[in-house]
Amino acid sequence: MSIKKNEAPEKTVDSILSLIIDEWYERVSSYYVTHEQLRDNPELKKEEELKRFHDEKGHRIKFDKDSLDFTYGLRSTWGDNHVIIEVSVNNKVANFDYADFQERLLAYYEKTGKQNVPSPYELRSHPFEEILQFEPNLREAFKVEKREDKADIMRLSFHVNGEFVDRITAHPQASKKLIEDYCVSPFRTVYATVYRRSK
DSSP states (O other): OOOOTTOOHHHHHHHHHHHHHHHHHHHHGGGSOBHHHHHHOTTOOOOOOEEEEEETTEEEEEEEETTEEEEEEEEEEEETTEEEEEEEEEEOOTTOOHHHHHHHHHHHHHHHTTSBOOOSGGGTTSBHHHHEEESSOTTTTEEEEOOTTSOEEEEEEEEEOGGGHHHHHHSHHHHHHHHIIIIIHHHHHHHHHHHHHHO
16 A cells, blocks of 8 residues: 555555555565465465455454464554554463563653654654653553453554644655654564563
8 A cells, every 4th residue: 555645644644554564564475375475376285374454443464373373453543633553462372471561661662752753854853752642641551451262452552642743644654664663663572572481
């Protein structure tokens, strides 16, 4: 999916999140059996190991190879000039240390949030924590949804400061990097660290 000019702000943010998932999928697809490989090589008798979804639930990438079995998600919700970006991952590891995961996230954001963003250029005089704020605050922005007989879902929510929404949506490529670097990559890195320790 490409990001079109002059889209409504909510559509632009949704397109940014969709593109993050698509580019992630393309980056790692050579290491997994994908729908495209199975379509182009009907003689392959294997199950898909990597999938992506774009629907009413948001944008997701699912890994299912050997011991890896989890899905990352991105979605946005809107109010009156008020946008929430949610990053999530499902977790099937029974003894996963949620407290460790949360404390590692807090430590990262307490340090990094005070740094100025590198892009978009117009926002370089502002720190991350002023533009992408935690919803409702740093400690409570992380939630775990415990589900009987299903994977738990961990979620981290960011409120895009309404003062900056127009500038975020005016520079979608730079803002994609901002969201990926600050919202997605740390969440993914910390999950991978705790996941390995929990196995």
